[in-house]
Amino acid sequence: MNRDPQKxxxxxxILLIALFFFMLLGLNDRLSEYFHLSSQRDAIATExxxxxxxxxxxxxxxxxxxxxxxxxxxxxxDAHMALPGDVVIxxxxxxxxxxxxxxxxxPVPSSAQNWQIWKNFLFGGK
Numbered sequence: 228m229n230r231d232p233q234k235x236x237x238x239x240x241i242l243l244i245a246l247f248f249f250m251l252l253g254l255n256d257r258l259s260e261y262f263h264l265s266s267q268r269d270a271i272a273t274e275x276x277x278x279x280x281x282x283x284x285x286x287x288x289x290x291x292x293x294x295x296x297x298x299x300x301x302x303x304x305d306a307h308m309a310l311p312g313d314v315v316i317x318x319x320x321x322x323x324x325x326x327x328x329x330x331x332x333x334p335v336p337s338s339a340q341n342w343q344i345w346k347n348f349l350f351g352g353k
Contacts, residue, residue: 291297302308309315339347344353
């Protein structure tokens with residue numbers, strides 16, 4: 228049972244190279260999955276940030292809508308109400324319409340015969 232040490236080293240080297248190759252394949256799969264999950268994480272983080280900003284804006288609108296300032300703005304603007312002591316100014320449209328009417332004259336096309344149109348086109352003129 229005398230084995231050749233060089234043959235044993237070659238077999239061990241081949242096995243180590245095969246093991247290293249399979250480890251590299253596994254590492255490649257893991258890295259690919261890592262980069263895929265990282266890009267998904269970044270996309271979701273961006274979406275979460277946008278949703279948080281939307282939530283802040285909606286909370287601000289809710290706070291304003293439930294405040295006294297919103298009621299006062301609505302009453303003075305849309306409902307046309309006034310507080311005691313306010314001087315209400317109502318614009319009055321003029322009852323007499325303006326008698327000056329500016330109209331621009333519409334140009335009327337002149338009717339010309341076909342032979343006159345061709346003569347003006349070929350030889351020039353009016």
